[in-house]
Amino acid sequence: MSHLTADIRTRAEELVALYPEPRSALIPLCHLAQEQDGWLRPEAISEVAELCGVTAAEVRGTATFYDMLHVEPVGTYAVAVCTNIACLLGGALELLEHAEATLGVRAGGTTPDGVFTLHEAECLADCDKTPCVQVNHRYVGAQTPASFDALVEDLRAGRMSDTVPTHGTLVRVRRSVGLQADKGAIETERATVAQEQAARAAAAGEKKA
Amino acid sequence: MAITDAPKIITARLGYDDSFTLERYLATGGYTGLRKALTMTPEAVAAEVDAASLLGRGGAGFPAGRKWSMLRKNPLTYLVINGDESEPATFKDHMLIEGDPHQILEGVLISAYALQVTQAFIYLRGEFALGLERLQAALNEAYAHGAVGSNIFDSGFSLDIVVHPGAGAYICGEETALLESLEGKRGFPRIKPPFFPAAIGLYGEPTVVNNVETMANIPWIVNNGGAAFAALGAGRSTGTRLFALAGHVRNPGNYELEMVKTTFRDLIYAPVLGGGIRGSNTLKAFIPGGVSAPWFGPDQVDLPLGQDEVGNAGSMLGSGSVVVMDSATCMVRAAWRITKFFSRESCGQCTPCREGSGWLERIMYRIENGDGREEDLDLLMDLCDNISPGVAWPPQQTTICVLGPSIPSSIASGIRMFRDEFL
Ligand SMILES: Cc1cc2nc3c(=O)[nH]c(=O)nc-3n(C[C@H](O)[C@H](O)[C@H](O)COP(=O)(O)O)c2cc1C
Ligand code: SF4
Ligand code: FES
Numbered sequence: 001m002s003h004l005t006a007d008i009r010t011r012a013e014e015l016v017a018l019y020p021e022p023r024s025a026l027i028p029l030c031h032l033a034q035e036q037d038g039w040l041r042p043e044a045i046s047e048v049a050e051l052c053g054v055t056a057a058e059v060r061g062t063a064t065f066y067d068m069l070h071v072e073p074v075g076t077y078a079v080a081v082c083t084n085i086a087c088l089l090g091g092a093l094e095l096l097e098h099a100e101a102t103l104g105v106r107a108g109g110t111t112p113d114g115v116f117t118l119h120e121a122e123c124l125a126d127c128d129k130t131p132c133v134q135v136n137h138r139y140v141g142a143q144t145p146a147s148f149d150a151l152v153e154d155l156r157a158g159r160m161s162d163t164v165p166t167h168g169t170l171v172r173v174r175r176s177v178g179l180q181a182d183k184g185a186i187e188t189e190r191a192t193v194a195q196e197q198a199a200r201a202a203a204a205g206e207k208k209a
Numbered sequence: 210m211a212i213t214d215a216p217k218i219i220t221a222r223l224g225y226d227d228s229f230t231l232e233r234y235l236a237t238g239g240y241t242g243l244r245k246a247l248t249m250t251p252e253a254v255a256a257e258v259d260a261a262s263l264l265g266r267g268g269a270g271f272p273a274g275r276k277w278s279m280l281r282k283n284p285l286t287y288l289v290i291n292g293d294e295s296e297p298a299t300f301k302d303h304m305l306i307e308g309d310p311h312q313i314l315e316g317v318l319i320s321a322y323a324l325q326v327t328q329a330f331i332y333l334r335g336e337f338a339l340g341l342e343r344l345q346a347a348l349n350e351a352y353a354h355g356a357v358g359s360n361i362f363d364s365g366f367s368l369d370i371v372v373h374p375g376a377g378a379y380i381c382g383e384e385t386a387l388l389e390s391l392e393g394k395r396g397f398p399r400i401k402p403p404f405f406p407a408a409i410g411l412y413g414e415p416t417v418v419n420n421v422e423t424m425a426n427i428p429w430i431v432n433n434g435g436a437a438f439a440a441l442g443a444g445r446s447t448g449t450r451l452f453a454l455a456g457h458v459r460n461p462g463n464y465e466l467e468m469v470k471t472t473f474r475d476l477i478y479a480p481v482l483g484g485g486i487r488g489s490n491t492l493k494a495f496i497p498g499g500v501s502a503p504w505f506g507p508d509q510v511d512l513p514l515g516q517d518e519v520g521n522a523g524s525m526l527g528s529g530s531v532v533v534m535d536s537a538t539c540m541v542r543a544a545w546r547i548t549k550f551f552s553r554e555s556c557g558q559c560t561p562c563r564e565g566s567g568w569l570e571r572i573m574y575r576i577e578n579g580d581g582r583e584e585d586l587d588l589l590m591d592l593c594d595n596i597s598p599g600v601a602w603p604p605q606q607t608t609i610c611v612l613g614p615s616i617p618s619s620i621a622s623g624i625r626m627f628r629d630e631f632l
Binding site for chain 1: 283284285294295296297298299300302303327328334335336337338339341342345346348349352353357358359367368369371372373374375376377378379390391392393394395396412413414453454455456457461462463496500530532534538542543546547550553554
């Protein structure tokens with residue numbers, strides 16, 4: 001039984017087909033799984049592994065390296081406050097402290113109702129609008145303590161659902177076409193390389209033995 | 210002040226509300242560079258880029274034409290675009306991706322034609338949700354327009370482009386870590402040599418990795434000729450470049466300026482650019498090229514915005530980010546936060562980088578909190594020396610990639626320039 005819904009599963013298969021090796025789709029597929037569940041459930045990890053032709057441990061091992069992939073539940077809204085250099089100069093530590101007080105959790109924590117997770121972020125590449133805040137990786141502009149509280153209210157009331165989808169949904173624009181260029185040459189070349197590698201590995205094995 | 214009348218090569222379209230659409234792109238000369246390139250031989254296109262002397266805009270500043278010529282001859286090669294932009298205080302690629310995605314696609318198309326590549330990947334930072342959507346939408350439009358895919362504009366040339374999201378890791382901006390990530394793995398940089406991407410890159414095949422802004426320059430170069438590009442700027446730094454200005458200035462933002470002909474003073478103080486220091490404070494120090502770069506003081510503001518000019522003065526133009534710190538800034542706090550960043554983002558493969566960054570961060574933290582000890586400054590410098598022997602510029606390397614040797618920059622600058630504050 002597939003854990004991913006039929007729609008997500010179809011999109012996952014489309015993504016796998018874009019790469020010379022299925023494993024390359026690992027991160028995009030983790031994003032898709034998070035779109036469905038908000039985080040990476042063990043069942044989703046197994047299914048991503050199967051789609052990418054690797055083990056679940058390899059998916060987990062890769063996923064835990066990356067800040068945006070979560071092997072534990074995350075709030076509906078992940079609020080990231082950048083405190084890196086430009087934002088630091090713009091009062092980010094004070095804003096983060098305020099955010100902790102407003103949400104009642106320390107950076108890294110999730111509110112008991114599961115609505116907000118607060119993150120202290122590294123530079124979000126929007127350093128002319130400080131302190132920079134993202135919600136579910138959508139920019140919400142420079143924030144003051146007062147505007148931050150209003151933002152939290154708007155999110156809670158669902159007034160921003162158009163611009164800020166729930167946590168996990170990253171790219172809402174679907175690729176319209178598959179690969180079009182002739183891939184015959186690529187496949188031939190890759191087969192040759194694989195054969196050569198296998199031959200080298202076999203030769204090395206014989207030497208050892 | 211000397212704000213030159215150099216043309217806007219990569220930001221010309223950004224004033225339009227719909228700058229990211231195919232309609233606007235076509236109405237403003239879009240895809241004419243590609244059409245022109247397809248009438249030329251691939252070698253002739255590469256020759257124009259070589260003549261332009263376009264330096265890579267990702268940080269290392271390697272000439273794009275030279276990099277292309279080093280691509281190992283092979284039946285199969287790849288082009289990978291680096292849109293991972295996460296060097297702190299750098300936000301130029303972000304603007305280009307959201308504001309003019311077709312320009313990047315056209316640059317990729319022309320470059321792929323010159324390199325005779327049939328599959329290209331654009332690796333975008335995962336946190337760029339809007340950028341990922343804009344670029345994917347633009348790519349869909351470009352496929353429908355016949356500019357990407359099979360038999361592009363009836364030329365016989367075919368290319369597929371795939372937009373690939375990252376997932377939050379600074380180190381994936383380093384080109385070999387990026388390739389690992391694109392292969393579905395942890396972002397561990399590979400050991401160079403032998404893994405120079407031009408020889409052994411994606412899936413072991415020869416690969417060119419170029420930055421987003423580098424690509425954005427290509428359509429103009431093909432349309433106007435490499436010589437016209439090389440006529441701007443001076444020395445090795447030709448053309449214009451996007452400078453991301455942040456910190457204590459009145460008008461932070463991205464500014465496209467002619468290289469070398471403009472100075473840090475122009476960028477920071479000109480009314481149409483930075484507009485000067487915020488409030489009534491004065492300039493204390495600035496970081497000329499991303500947080501990996503050593504700092505400069507007010508006596509260096511008249512340096513030209515040129516790669517060698519800044520390099521010879523003991524720092525680097527790096528990622529094109531300039532951070533301005535005013536007289537009220539606590540330098541210990543600034544250096545501590547930068548060190549904390551490196552400590553969080555070290556991939557952990559090399560001991561000096563992994564352990565050293567953590568130790569440095571903890572010592573900096575205690576100094577920042579008033580618990581510094583007599584011997585801390587020596588200890589800091591000793592640790593820096595262990596990561597990068599001599600703590601000189603350009604730095605010595607004991608590690609797999611240059612993230613490690615970048616760690617000492619801010620601490621060493623802080624102690625050299627503002628020793629009193631650290632005591
Ligand atoms: C730690 C580290 C981070 C880097 N981050 C980026 C980045 O975010 N974007 C980028 O284009 N280049 C980055 N680079 C430089 C790339 O390794 C590579 O030189 C560049 O993408 C090549 O493109 P270019 O020649 O067009 O500049 C980084 C390098 C290092 C060592
Ligand atoms: S220097 Fe640091 S970031 Fe680079 S490979 Fe070594 S541990 Fe990783
Ligand atoms: S330093 Fe905060 S967004 Fe760049």
